[in-house]
Amino acid sequence: MTNKTSHPATLSESLLVLRGWGDNKARLRVAVQSPEMWFASFCTVKSVEVDRVEFWLQPDTDAVGFLLADCRFEFGDVPPTDADSFLPVGGQVESGIVGRRPDFTITILLLKG
Numbered sequence: 001m002t003n004k005t006s007h008p009a010t011l012s013e014s015l016l017v018l019r020g021w022g023d024n025k026a027r028l029r030v031a032v033q034s035p036e037m038w039f040a041s042f043c044t045v046k047s048v049e050v051d052r053v054e055f056w057l058q059p060d061t062d063a064v065g066f067l068l069a070d071c072r073f074e075f076g077d078v079p080p081t082d083a084d085s086f087l088p089v090g091g092q093v094e095s096g097i098v099g100r101r102p103d104f105t106i107t108i109l110l111l112k113g
Contacts, residue, residue, distance in 0.1 A: 007074030014073045029109040071099030
């Protein structure tokens with residue numbers, strides 16, 4: 001996500017947005033990449049803590065969490081070419097947060113509808 005409609009965000013700003021998405025039970029697409037693994041799933045926010053976020057993969061049964069400390073964040077619109085690699089055909093994205101550190105990237109996409 002590197003276009004005119006995105007801007008840098010702090011950890012606290014990013015967590016605030018994620019809390020709002022959690023309160024609204026918004027449908028998300030999360031993709032995580034590191035040298036050791038790649039993960040992508042549709043989910044909702046389970047909880048947001050001081051420096052981490054947890055997502056429900058299946059409501060009340062399967063969850064996954066990620067430490068977001070030391071990430072550099074961007075928030076804003078997601079160009080279609082960025083979203084295409086994370087969504088099935090026909091999926092639409094409203095906005096997104098991308099967090100990066102040298103060994104880790106997390107892309108959290110707010111889905112339309």
